[in-house]
Amino acid sequence: MSQLPTLSNAQIMQICKVIGDTGSGLTGSEIGGLLAELRLPDPGGSTTKWRRLDCALVQRVNATKSTNIVYSLISHCFEPARGLEQPERYRWMMSEVNRTLMLVGVEILDSGKFHLVKAATNLSEVERRTKELRNKLIGYGAHAEVLKCCRWELLTEDYYHAVHEAAKSLCERVRTMSGLSLDGTRLFEKAFSLNDPYLALNALQTESERNQQNGLKELLNGVMHLVRNPTAHELRIHWDVNEEDAVDTLNLISYLHKLLDRCVVVRWAS
Incomplete structure (x- = not known):
């Protein structure tokens, strides 16, 4: 120390x-x-x-x-x-x-x-830094799930852990909706399977609908590869997150939560 x-x-x-x-x-x-x-x-x-x-x-x-x-x-x-x-x-x-x-x-x-x-050099800077990122996300219309799961990380302007916690929130939400106990890409592959899904973005009747379902699954997988896995396994010095990256990433995660809002439960894991 x-x-x-x-x-x-x-x-x-x-x-x-x-x-x-x-x-x-x-x-x-x-x-x-x-x-x-x-x-x-x-x-x-x-x-x-x-x-x-x-x-x-x-x-x-x-x-x-x-x-x-x-x-x-x-x-x-x-x-x-x-x-x-x-x-x-x-x-x-x-x-x-x-x-x-x-x-x-x-x-x-x-x-x-x-x-x-x-x-921070003074109290005013502490106050500014604890509110700035959260206010930006609210201004962009960030999903409530992102703000809820990241509220403490955001209040301390810890971009690294803000994006990590937000990415984890996607897994938690899909587990809650589907009843599955898997994690990461294995969870999304099973939950949004085209042949035997637990969750569906649409009716899955046309090729376009099936493409949308597959696109949601791939976007979710992409967040795991891009955000959650590096932040979970790499030292902070090797995976730094600046404010611009944090805002963009959290907005992407917010969009995915909004798509999950539209999903329906096809079946529940026993």
Whole structure:
């Protein structure tokens, strides 16, 4: 963690206020467990939750002259398994912590790992960057499924994970509609088969209708090859996504969701 930038006392305090938030943060017992995992001295429950965290962290920061312990706490807090029980709380905390981390050019991913982003120089830039991409997509008429599944990634302007999550939403939607448990291209090949389909874009009676069905299937497969598979398996440095690419890709995924809106269920997987 030595390559991560140093955090100021104010930034540490803000992170603690998010994680120890009364309504949406960790519980007192969860904070106690987190401090124990990191072998930090626990000031106890006689103070507010965020002050309890802040006190423990600042003691270690002062002793070591390093803010690595803060990054360790963030990484432990957002270890993926912790988000399974209350995903909305987990996502809210992650989004809010990332607003502070953006000021030093860092972001925590939903894998519990950090990556570097362009640092924001002031609060106004943080606000602009958290809204700009989402507003552009809304202006283009992005499908609700794209905005819903990407809302946290979009709020932190993480283009890489925005397009990845949006691509995953296509698989999830087809699985929900068809009852199939497959994934990726295998899912689309079976769901939109011309001979024995689970989902149909049209009546499939004419050559043109069958071509449209096949075209939808190939477009879905294309998104998997172009977007989801590279972002799932390649290091970020080898598959960077700029704002223009993100907008174009998310609009394509929105169009595919609109086509799925028109599909009917031919049969349901047992």
